[in-house]
Structure formats: C-alpha cells, structure tokens
Amino acid sequence: MSGSVVDWIDFNQKNKPQSNALAGGILTLLVSGIHFGWIFNNDLISYPWAGGHSSFEKILTYSSFFVGGVAGLYFASLVVNRLTKSNIYFSAMTFVSTGSVFFIIMPKSLYLILVARLFIGFGHGYAYLTLIVHASEIVTQKLRGLVVASFNFVIICSVFMCGSFTMSFESEESGFGAIQWMGILGCFFSLLGFLFIAIFTRESPVALIRQKKFDQAVALMIKLRCESEETWSIKNEYNELKVMVEEDEESSTNIFDHKNLRPLIFITLLKIGTVLSFNFGLNMIRLMHSNAFVSEDNLNFSAMAFMGIRLSACMVTLFTIDAKGRRPHFLISYGGSSIILIIMGIVIASTQSSWLIVIVQIIFDIISGVGIGMIADVYSSEAFNTMMKPRSIFFTTSIEYIFHIVLIVATFNVYTSPKFGWIFMIGSGILLLALTYLLYKKLPETAKMSIRQTRNEFMKTGEIVFSGSKMPPQSITFH
Numbered sequence: 042m043s044g045s046v047v048d049w050i051d052f053n054q055k056n057k058p059q060s061n062a063l064a065g066g067i068l069t070l071l072v073s074g075i076h077f078g079w080i081f082n083n084d085l086i087s088y089p090w091a092g093g094h095s096s097f098e099k100i101l102t103y104s105s106f107f108v109g110g111v112a113g114l115y116f117a118s119l120v121v122n123r124l125t126k127s128n129i130y131f132s133a134m135t136f137v138s139t140g141s142v143f144f145i146i147m148p149k150s151l152y153l154i155l156v157a158r159l160f161i162g163f164g165h166g167y168a169y170l171t172l173i174v175h176a177s178e179i180v181t182q183k184l185r186g187l188v189v190a191s192f193n194f195v196i197i198c199s200v201f202m203c204g205s206f207t208m209s210f211e212s213e214e215s216g217f218g219a220i221q222w223m224g225i226l227g228c229f230f231s232l233l234g235f236l237f238i239a240i241f242t243r244e245s246p247v248a249l250i251r252q253k254k255f256d257q258a259v260a261l262m263i264k265l266r267c268e269s270e271e272t273w274s275i276k277n278e279y280n281e282l283k284v285m286v287e288e289d290e291e292s293s294t295n296i297f298d299h300k301n302l303r304p305l306i307f308i309t310l311l312k313i314g315t316v317l318s319f320n321f322g323l324n325m326i327r328l329m330h331s332n333a334f335v336s337e338d339n340l341n342f343s344a345m346a347f348m349g350i351r352l353s354a355c356m357v358t359l360f361t362i363d364a365k366g367r368r369p370h371f372l373i374s375y376g377g378s379s380i381i382l383i384i385m386g387i388v389i390a391s392t393q394s395s396w397l398i399v400i401v402q403i404i405f406d407i408i409s410g411v412g413i414g415m416i417a418d419v420y421s422s423e424a425f426n427t428m429m430k431p432r433s434i435f436f437t438t439s440i441e442y443i444f445h446i447v448l449i450v451a452t453f454n455v456y457t458s459p460k461f462g463w464i465f466m467i468g469s470g471i472l473l474l475a476l477t478y479l480l481y482k483k484l485p486e487t488a489k490m491s492i493r494q495t496r497n498e499f500m501k502t503g504e505i506v507f508s509g510s511k512m513p514p515q516s517i518t519f520h
Contacts, residue, residue, distance in 0.1 A: 052183065055267045058243070059180045060188050062265070065130040065238030066172040067195055072137045072227045072234070073165035074199025076106050076158055080321040080445070081200050082344050083328040089149040090220060100453050102155045103321065107442040107449075109162025110169075114442075117170035118435035122251070127242040129171045134234045136164035141227025148220035161227075166442075170434050177422035177430070178245035178282075179265055182491050186362035189422045190415035194355045197414075201352055202226065204344025246279065247427055250286045258282075278491070285493040289426040296432045304424035304499035305433055307484060310476050311417040312441035317473045318378045318413050320445060322452025326462040330389055330398045343399075347406050354410025366488040367416055368481070374412030375477040381405040382470030390463035423487050423495035 079085055080103070091099055113133070121129065143157035172192055180188045206219035243265065249258035262275050292298075296305060317323075331343035362370055385401045392398070425433040455461050485498040 053187075056181055056184055056265070058241075058265050058267060059184070060191075061237075061241040062126075062179060062243040063172055063176055063188070064241050065127070065134065065234050066168045066175065067192065068230055068234035068237060069130065069133045069137055069164060069168035070172070070192060070195050071199055072134075072141065072230045073161050073168070074196035075203045075223055075226065076140075076161045077165065077196060078200035078203025079103060079106065079158075080449070081319075081324045081328070081348065082203050082206065083325050084206070085219070088219060090151050090154050094151050096454055098151055098155075100450055102151055102158065103449050103453070104446045105155045105158040106162035106165070107445045109159040109164075110166035110442045111439045113163040113166025113168075114170050114435045114438055115166075116163075117167045118431040121171050121174050121431045122248065125244055126171060126175050126248075127238055127244075130168060130238045130242060131235070133164040133168035133171070134231055134238065136160045136167065138228060138231035138235075140164070141224040141231060144224030144227065145221050146224075148218055148224070154220070166438070170431060170438065173418065173422050173434055174430055175245055177492055178247040178427070179243070181266070181278075182489055183363060185422065185492075186367070186419050186488060187359050189419045190355075190359055190362050193414040193418050194352070194359060197348060197352055197355055197410075201345060201348035204348050246282055247286060250283050251290075251427075255283075281491055281493050285496070286427060288493075289428045292426055292428060294428055296429050296436060298429075300500045301425065301429050301433065305436065307480060307499070308417065308421050308424055308433070308437040309440050310480055311420060312437050313444060314375055314473055314476045314480075315414050315417050316441055316444045316448070317469045317476075318375075318382070318409055320448045320452075322448050322456050322465055323382075323469060325452070325456045326389075326465060327385075327402055329457065329462070330395065331402065347402060350403055351406040351410040354407045355415065358411055358415060362412070362415065362419065363488055366486050367419060368484060368486050370412035371416045371484060372477070372481055374409055374416065375473060376481070377408035377411070378405060378413060379470045379473035379477055381408060382473060383467050384470075386463040386466030386470065389459075389466065420484070420487070423490075423492065424499040426496050426500075 085091075086099065091102075113136075117129065137160070140157040140160035143153050143160070147153040169192070173189065176185070176189050176192075203223070206222060243261060246258040246262050246265075249255075249261060259271055259275070259279055262279055263269075263271060266272075266275055268275060292300070295301075327347070328343050331347075358370060381401065381404055385398070385405060388398055388401050421434055421437065452461075452465070456465075485495075487495040487498060490498070
C-alpha cells in the first residue's frame with residue numbers, strides 16, 4: 042500500500058508541468074468563483090449596494106455574472122483553437138481583475154457592481170471553457186480526472202471564501218467592507234495569475250499537430266512529461282493524438298450531428314443535475330434554516346461551515362476519481378444528493394429542530410462533494426472530439442448558466458416562504474433522482490482511457506464500458 046502511494050506521488054510530481062501549464066487559468070477561476078459564490082451567501086443582499094433598489098435590479102445584479110459567463114463561453118468557443126492559451130488566459134484574467142477593481146472603488150453602487158460582475162462572469166466563462174479543452178489535450182490519462190476535477194474544487198474554495206464575508210463589518214463607516222475585500226482578494230490573485238500565465242503556460246500538442254508543427258508537438262510532450270528524450274510512451278501517445286486530430290478534421294463540424302448528439306445530451310443532463318443540487322433558491326432556503334450556526338453577535342457561519350465540509354469531501358475525491366472511476370462517484374454524489382434533498386425537504390416540512398436540519402445538510406454536502414460538479418467537468422473534457430469540443434462545451438455550460446438565471450428569477454422573491462422551501466427541495470430531489478437513473482444506465486467508465494478512447498466510448502451506440510478501463514493502444518506505428 043505504502044509503495045503504491047509513493048509511486049503515485051512520484052508519478053504526480055513527474056507530470057507536474059501539465060498542471061502548472063493550467064495554473065494561470067485555474068487562478069482565474071479562483072477569483073471569479075468568489076462571485077459565483079454570491080448564490081451561497083444570504084447576507085450580501087442586505088449590504089449597502091442593494092439599499093433602495095427594486096427586486097428587479099437586484100435580480101439583474103445576481104444574474105449578471107451568469108450572463109457574462111455565457112458571453113465568455115461563446116467567445117472562447119470561437120478562439121480557443123485559434124489563439125494561444127496564454128493569450129486567452131491573459132485576456133480572461135484582465136476582465137476578472139478589472140471587475141475586481143470596480144468592487145474596490147465603488148462598493149456601494151449597484152450599477153457598477155452589476156457591470157463588474159458582467160466583466161468577471163465573462164472572464165470566468167472565457168477561462169473555464171479554455172481550461173477544459175486545454176486540460177483534455179495535455180494531461181496524461183492517469184491524472185486527467187484529478188486535474189480537471191480540481192477546477193470545480195477551486196470554485197468551491199472560492200465559494201467558501203465568499204461565505205466568510207458574512208463576518209465583515211458593514212455597519213462601520215471606516216475600514217473595508219465585504220464587497221471591497223472581494224475586490225482586494227481578486228486583485229491579489231490576479232497578480233499571481235498574470236505571473237503564472239507568463240511563466241508556466243504551455244500550448245497543447247493537439248494545437249501544434251493541427252498547425253502541422255509535428256516536431257514542436259513532440260518536443261512539448263517531452264517537456265510536459267518531464268522526460269529528457271522521446272520515450273516509447275510519448276511516441277505512442279503522440280501518434281494516437283495525431284490519428285485523433287486527423288479523424289476529427291474529417292468529421293462533421295455540426296455539434297448536433299448524430300455522433301455528437303449522444304454525448305451532448307449526456308453532458309447537458311449532468312450540468313442540469315449540478316444546478317439542481319446547487320442554485321440560488323436551494324442555497325438560500327438551506328441558509329435560512331441554519332440558525333444553529335448563527336453566533337450571539339448575529340454572525341451567520343453556515344455558508345463557511347457547509348462549504349468547508351464540502352471542500353473536505355471534494356479533496357478526497359481528487360485522489361479517488363482516477364483510481365476508483367467516474368461512475369461510482371457519479372452514482373454516490375448525484376444519486377445520494379437526490380435522496381438527501383428529498384429527506385431534507387421532508388425534515389424541514391415536519392420539524393422545527395434546527396440541529397436536525399443542519400445534520401441533514403452536512404450529510405448532503407459530504408455526499409455532493411463526492412462528485413457533483415467535478416464529474417460533469419471531467420466528462421466534458423472526455424466526451425467530444427477535438428473539433429466539436431469548444432462549441433459543445435459552450436452549449437452545455439450555457440444551458441447550465443441559463444438554468445441558474447431562471448432559478449434566480451423564479452425564486453428570488455419567494456424562497457422565504459416556508460411552504461415553498463420544502464416543496465422546492467423535494468421537487469429538486471425527485472428531478473435529480475430521475476436524471477441519475479437515466480444517466481447511470483448510459484454513462485461509460487472512462488478512467489485511465491486515452492482521450493481518443495473516451496471520445497469513441499461516448500460516440501458509439503453499441504456496447505459501453507461500464508466498469509474497469511480499456512488499456513490504450515499498445516502500438517500505433519504510423520506517423
């Protein structure tokens with residue numbers, strides 16, 4: 042056991058340049074994730090920026106992040122195969138840092154905050170799509186799950202930070218308030234991000250192969266794998282990537298083509314399931330029933346507590362998602378979360394015990410942390426061919442963001458209703474359970490497969506791999 046752990050650590054360290062190449066984009070998500078976390082903080086609505094404004098204006102402000110996210114996804118889908126990854130990450134970080142500056146200089150202006158959240162949402166979508174595509178093309182198959190799942194882990198870290206702003210001193214005339222601290226943290230991480238982008242970012246071998254720069258692609262793979270020369274493994278992996286690119290270039294570019302429709306539907310349903318378990322209405326209802334975490338000073342620690350618990354579960358998942366596979370994590374997280382949501386709704390409807398409700402919520406966050414969000418990202422990196430992947434991710438993630446907007450609009454003025462709360466939870470749980478049942482029958486197991494194999498598993502309509510993993514081709518000898 043200890044030997045296998047040491048081997049895993051050595052392997053991970055040897056392949057560190059792959060995750061380093063993504064560091065700038067990941068830091069972009071760390072900054073933008075703080076603003077995604079607005080849907081899990083019920084104190085922000087009472088801060089000065091919202092004072093004297095209508096519900097419509099507040100809804101626009103909350104939704105603006107996701108509107109910007111859809112725009113960022115769209116532009117990323119157009120340029121991710123045309124511009125260098127460092128240029129895209131730099132642009133995304135520029136948008137995010139600009140929005141952070143707005144938060145510092147005008148923390149009490151709703152309209153400036155709305156514009157800032159548009160900027161930050163744009164940077165989020167721009168970086169997110171690029172990261173998924175980039176990671177799928179440079180990360181070795183044995184670490185793909187860990188690296189791609191870390192994107193969602195970073196966002197949950199940011200939501201945790203957003204929850205900590207409930208402890209700010211908004212009533213004081215001097216000093217920095219929560220909104221300004223968001224901007225300060227954003228600027229700090231943005232500076233680190235610009236540095237990491239300049240130092241660590243590397244282009245993907247797939248992009249170089251597409252540009253017919255074959256020697257550069259091989260040289261890059263040698264660097265990414267921390268080798269001194271072209272090994273048999275690198276040669277074989279390069280040849281498979283080259284074959285995949287040639288196959289994809291000959292395929293249809295229509296994302297609704299019958300070969301791409303199957304994975305498109307699967308990933309869209311995974312994204313919808315993610316929103317059902319984590320959205321504005323559900324989160325506000327949860328926080329409203331978490332009085333056990335309110336201190337004597339009337340500070341609500343529930344957002345921090347729940348996200349801290351979820352972070353712990355996510356951290357464990359990072360180290361098991363490749364070893365144990367995608368499907369077990371999917372079943373536990375999506376299926377388990379749906380059942381706990383139904384139980385949570387029943388508990389809220391039938392008891393006034395704040396601690397019982399909190400205990401059920403803790404179980405919910407532990408089970409959700411096993412894979413919700415992470416699984417959707419990992420499968421997104423594996424399901425589509427290289428030509429359709431940017432537009433397919435734009436489509437599926439746009440559906441996710443639009444669903445967030447719909448739920449913000451639908452629940453903003455009614456989530457405080459006791460009857461609405463438990464009905465909404467039970468309804469969400471039933472829908473999530475149905476999605477879990479449908480998807481578990483169809484989703485393939487893709488752990489430790491090459492990116493070409495995962496693409497083929499999602500596209501085929503015949504026998505699907507449900508357990509174990511296929512070994513990569515042992516010899517692809519043509520160039």
